[in-house]
Amino acid sequence: MNHQPRRPQGGQQGKPYRRPQRDPVRILAFEALRAVGERDAYANLVLPALLREAEAEAARKGRTFDRRDAALATELVYGTLRHQGTYDAVIAACVDRPLREVDPPVLDVLALGAHQLLATRIPPHAAVSATVELARVVLGDGRARFVNAVLRKISAHDLDTWLEKVAPPYDEDPEEHLSVVHAHPRWIVGALWDALGGGRDGIEELLAADNARPEVTLVARPGRSTAQEIADGLPEGAGEPGRWSPYAVRLAEGGDPASVPAVREGRAGVQDEGSQLVATALAAAPLDGPDTRWLDGCAGPGGKAALLAAFAAERGALLVAAEKQPHRARLVSRTLAGNPGPYQVVVADGTRPAWAPGTFDRVLVDVPCTGLGALRRRPEARWRRRAEDVAGFGPLQRGLLTEALNAVRVGGVVGYATCSPHLAETRAVVDDVLRSERAPAAELLDARPLMPGVPDLGDGPDVQLWPHRHGTDAMYLALLRRTA
Numbered sequence: 001m002n003h004q005p006r007r008p009q010g011g012q013q014g015k016p017y018r019r020p021q022r023d024p025v026r027i028l029a030f031e032a033l034r035a036v037g038e039r040d041a042y043a044n045l046v047l048p049a050l051l052r053e054a055e056a057e058a059a060r061k062g063r064t065f066d067r068r069d070a071a072l073a074t075e076l077v078y079g080t081l082r083h084q085g086t087y088d089a090v091i092a093a094c095v096d097r098p099l100r101e102v103d104p105p106v107l108d109v110l111a112l113g114a115h116q117l118l119a120t121r122i123p124p125h126a127a128v129s130a131t132v133e134l135a136r137v138v139l140g141d142g143r144a145r146f147v148n149a150v151l152r153k154i155s156a157h158d159l160d161t162w163l164e165k166v167a168p169p170y171d172e173d174p175e176e177h178l179s180v181v182h183a184h185p186r187w188i189v190g191a192l193w194d195a196l197g198g199g200r201d202g203i204e205e206l207l208a209a210d211n212a213r214p215e216v217t218l219v220a221r222p223g224r225s226t227a228q229e230i231a232d233g234l235p236e237g238a239g240e241p242g243r244w245s246p247y248a249v250r251l252a253e254g255g256d257p258a259s260v261p262a263v264r265e266g267r268a269g270v271q272d273e274g275s276q277l278v279a280t281a282l283a284a285a286p287l288d289g290p291d292t293r294w295l296d297g298c299a300g301p302g303g304k305a306a307l308l309a310a311f312a313a314e315r316g317a318l319l320v321a322a323e324k325q326p327h328r329a330r331l332v333s334r335t336l337a338g339n340p341g342p343y344q345v346v347v348a349d350g351t352r353p354a355w356a357p358g359t360f361d362r363v364l365v366d367v368p369c370t371g372l373g374a375l376r377r378r379p380e381a382r383w384r385r386r387a388e389d390v391a392g393f394g395p396l397q398r399g400l401l402t403e404a405l406n407a408v409r410v411g412g413v414v415g416y417a418t419c420s421p422h423l424a425e426t427r428a429v430v431d432d433v434l435r436s437e438r439a440p441a442a443e444l445l446d447a448r449p450l451m452p453g454v455p456d457l458g459d460g461p462d463v464q465l466w467p468h469r470h471g472t473d474a475m476y477l478a479l480l481r482r483t484a
């Protein structure tokens with residue numbers, strides 16, 4: 001997008017007109033925020049595309065847009081989106097009208113400025129002047145003066161002082177306090193706290209972990225590569241073994257998965273360690289009788305299916321990877337390509353199965369959910385989700401688990417997984433299906449011993465992983481054995 005500076009009607013107090021300075025990093029950050037706010041784009045999709053464009057444009061003009069520029073743009077976009085709730089509270093204290101009456105593009109510029117002032121090492125005068133220049137380019141000189149006035153008020157205090165001013169004291173309203181201080185919507189603070197239990201320390205650590213940049217973790221697909229091979233191929237200090245999964249390699253900051261040959265060749269992939277633990281635990285669950293047919297009932301885009309397919313190949317079992325959305329099924333096919341054992345990718349609705357009852361020995365249903373366990377990866381997601389979404393997923397989650405139990409033979413094992421720790425999406429679903437007369441009878445297995453060496457897995461028999469305790473996404477896993 002080309003933002004033409006709007007010329008003011010006349011010079012101010014006789015000052016000669018100066019063209020605003022175009023800063024490609026901040027313009028890019030603004031465009032990313034606009035795409036997220038205006039057309040519900042995902043930051044993790046829109047940002048790489050804008051970065052590629054910026055690099056190409058810089059090259060055309062004989063300039064550079066280097067790694068440091070890209071890192072700053074990424075930090076500005078992700079940081080501003082994550083902390084939006086906090087910055088809105090601060091901005092609201094500095095303007096004399098409700099925030100809903102401030103134009104969204106102006107709010108985006110103010111939030112970008114607030115982030116630079118309150119959460120980066122950019123000196124305050126530089127943060128203000130760079131943001132005012134941005135405002136001149138993308139909003140025009142009139143609104144840039146408003147931006148300048150607001151940012152000067154924000155720059156009067158540091159973040160801690162602002163939080164004391166705009167957040168209610170913890171003792172008066174703990175949820176609202178945490179909501180403002182840690183920039184999570186209040187309903188999410190409540191839901192996470194319910195799922196976590198415990199006191200102030202635990203929830204504060206969790207909310208802080210949601211605001212930290214997650215590591216990039218690779219998975220070495222068994223039979224095709226090993227964590228050791230991947231680690232040996234990385235430059236010194238560029239990666240280290242996973243904390244829990246024997247297949248994991250954690251890349252150091254700035255590490256690029258595409259630079260790893262095993263990833264380029266599909267022998268390894270990018271996968272959070274929590275997801276690796278879920279697939280590994282299902283594959284390791286004790287089973288009497290045949291163990292030859294496995295199903296992943298919600299496979300797209302194929303991360304867990306690829307790990308399951310690799311385990312299945314080692315045992316001579318077949319993996320069927322089912323996915324309702326055709327375009328996501330294509331992603332599964334791409335992820336599974338080259339698997340050394342037999343597999344099939346099918347487009348199928350897991351609530352109306354295309355297979356006979358009792359066909360499979362092991363079944364995974366990693367159900368669609370609110371994703372509250374992966375907030376650190378999707379900076380805008382927390383502001384987009386609504387409390388009502390939780391109930392919206394309920395019937396589908398129950399339907400998929402019920403049909404997973406139908407799909408497995410008596411004695412076989414079903415793994416029910418979510419990337420959300422919300423109790424209404426985890427235990428409530430499992431308890432309802434276990435009680436339901438429409439679902440085959442089943443019993444819960446203790447999943448904890450199937451994640452050996454992983455501490456703090458809860459009281460069982462199901463397992464809840466946490467970003468602040470395990471460094472993983474907040475994945476949930478219940479293992480159910482069909483009994484009749």
Ligand SMILES: C[S@@+](CC[C@H](N)C(=O)[O-])C[C@H]1O[C@@H](n2cnc3c(N)ncnc32)[C@H](O)[C@@H]1O
Nearest residue numbers: 298299300301302303304324349350366367368
């Ligand atoms: C949480 S994602 C699964 C992630 C996947 N297991 C992985 O590790 O890459 C849930 C998937 O279920 C799919 N889905 C939604 N409704 C479904 C249904 N009724 N039957 C089968 N798949 C469904 C979604 O399109 C989505 O790809």
